[in-house]
Amino acid sequence: MSLKHVKAIVKKELSGYFGSPVAYVFIVIFLLLSGFFTFSVSRFYEMGQADLRAFFEWLPWIFLFLVPAVAMRLWAEERRIGTLELLLTLPVSITELILGKFLAAWLFICFALALTFPLVITVTYLGDPDMGPIFCGYLGGVLLAAALLSVGSMTSSLTRNQVISFILSVVICLFFTLAGWPPVTEAISAWAPAWLVDLVAGFSFVTHFQDLQRGIIDLRDLVYFASVVFFMLFSTAVVLDNRRSL
Amino acid sequence: MIEVKGLTKYFGPVTAVNDISFVVDKGEILGFLGPNGAGKSTTMRMITGYLTPSEGTALIGGKDIVSRGLEARQSIGYLPENAPVYPDMTVLGFLNFCAEIRGFSGKDKHHRVEEIIERCFLSEVRQQSIDTLSKGFKQRVCFAQAILHDPPYLIMDEPTDGLDPNQKHEVRTMILEMAKEKAMIISTHILEEVEAVCTRAIIIAEGRIVADDTPKNLKGMSRLHNTLSLDLEAKEGVDFQKELSTFSWIREVEALGARGGDEAVLRLRIRTGNPPWDPERELWRFCCQKGWTVVSLFREEGRLDEVFRMITAPDRGN
Structure with a gap:
């Protein structure tokens, strides 16, 4: 793999x-x-509290709709206008392409996230916030974006239609989000054994995002996000490769 | 050298390309002909690595496109059908991207891109975003991308599709300029283009190669090849057909009726059996002796479009 190629992409x-x-x-x-x-x-x-909990609590829901909107064009657009043929016949590997596209979208969303810095300035001006949770919250936001994007990349590679890609990825991400949402876990725990509730919640973006939001950097959460991203990008590669030898 | 070995592609139950093999050497321009849907684009897509062949493979300069795809693709320049380019990018941005992917950087990249912009007449639109360009410019941008890295192998799917006659001429001139040091495959359904640029032509129909020869020899397959076309001023009471049939080397004289609406001129098509060295001269002398006025006389080379139809749609005949 060549970093030059990834950089160019x-x-x-x-x-x-x-x-x-x-x-x-x-x-x-x-x-x-x-x-x-x-x-x-x-x-x-x-609320009169010097923290950004209000912002981070909403972040997964805003991302749920906006990140798939960014990701939906990743491959579907290339396929629709025919440039995928150009890309895949250039001397670059599929891994380089997927990484390049993913990183670009990720950087872009991180940039948008960074533009919320006035919130940080506001809380530090108004009070004396604990910077730990704020930093972790942003780290969580960045990882969450990566996970959602990777799902979007996979659904985008499935189709030439951006609308289908968007809806599919929102549905999948909604599942990943809802699985750990308190009202849902409570509903499941009414009839399911505790281990099952934990298993389902363990799949959720929100559960892992919440840990970070509280200011805890747990290796398990990092591993979780990394494995979601890896799995989804790997699926993207499988889908693209399959399409070639259709 | 491009070696295509038994390329086959199945799309579900349909066999789009069926066991196609050929070799293109340096200096050759191979014309790839066939009706729409015959498998031209699919074959090119397999050679360039966009689609994986169901069976068979292609060697690009000895490198297998299936097992060593990345290396093989490095030496190919490819102009896909309809010349896809990124609408949101500027011409310069797009060509810079392609140059970076092809491994150029710094000054070298700058020179390459500038040179190709000059060569493809893109100077006036270099900073323009591609979606504001006309079809001809888009085609040239994509063409520029294909020859940017001076590839030894050039594969172009309908390079002149949608261009006006001047632009077509420009593209053909550029192709001919590069012909000596490259091996090229060009697909087209414009037959005059094959005659103008190709050193060899392959006709495919329903996924198979049905003819592989030089354009000249292909024309030789025409029923019209070597027939004589003779236009005479009509003369009361003279049966040209009967009189001409007295020659031993004339096998058949066919009257095609009045020429182009001009009632005074009759067009005859003469099929020859074993003609003398110079049948035109002999015919001309004969007509003069008889006192007939010859309006025109020429030997048909045969028409590629007729051969094309004959080969690709034999049931529909003419």
Whole structure:
């Protein structure tokens, strides 16, 4: 694998994001939504607490819809306009392509996430927050984005239709999110044994994201996110390879 | 050298490409002909590594496209059908990306890209985003991408599709300029293009090779090949057909009726058996002796489109 190739692909992808309205629409909507939920719905000011819990609690739900919207074009668009043929006949490996595209989208979302820095400034101005959980919360957000993106990359490789890719990936991500959401785990625990509840919750993005959000960096959570990303990107490679030898 | 060995592709129950083999040497331009859906694009996609063959393989400069795909692809330049390019990128950005992927960097990359922009007449649109370009420019951008790294093997799927006659001429000139040091495969269904640029032509139909020869020899397969076309001014009471049939080397004289709506001129097609060294001259002298006015006389080379139809759709005949 050549880093030069990956770098070239990342550059090309990013120039594609910022060369079209996608990037700007995404960033504006993301910032508007996160601001709205943090300040208006969760009543950030009224709570009177110097932390970003209100923001991080909403983050998985905002990401649930916005990240698949970024990921849906990864492969479906290339297939639709025919440039996939160009890409796959260049002397690059599928691994380089998948990594390059994934990294570019990830960097882009991290950039959008970084633009929420006024929140951090606000809490440090208003109070004396514990920076640990805030840092971990952002780390969690970055990992969560990676996991959602990898799911989106897989669904995008399945089809030339971006809408189908989007819906599929939202549904899969919704499952991963809901599995650990308290109302759902409570409903399951009413009839299922505890180990099953834990197993289902263990698959959830939210469970692992919450640990980080509380300021705990647990190796298990990191391994979880890494394995989701690895598995989904590997599936992407399998799908793309299968399409070739259809 | 491009060696294609028994390439076969199944799409479900359909056999799109059926056991195709051929060799293209340096300096050759192979024309790939066939009706739509005959398997031209599928074959090219397999040779360039976009699709994996169901059976068989292709060697690009000795490198197997299936087992050593990455190395094989390094020496190929490929212009896919419909010339896909990224609409959101600028011409310069796109070509820089391709140059980086092809392993150029720094000054070297800069020179390459500048040179190719000059060569493909893209200077005026270099900073423009690709979706604002006309079809001809898009085609040239994709063409530029294919020859950027000066590949020894060039594979082009309908390189002049959708271009106006001037642009077609430009692309053909560029192809001919590069012909000496490259092995090329060009698919097309424009037959004049095959005559203009190709040193050899392969006709495929229903996934099989049905003819493989030089364009000249292919034309020789035409029923019209070596027939004489004779236009005479009509003359009251003279049966040209009967009089001409007296020659021993004329096998058949067919009257095609008035020429192009001009009632005064009759067109005859003469099929020869074993003609003398110079049948035109002999025919001309004969007509002069008889006092007939010859409007035109020429020997048909045969038409590629007729051969094409004959080979690819034999039931529909003519």
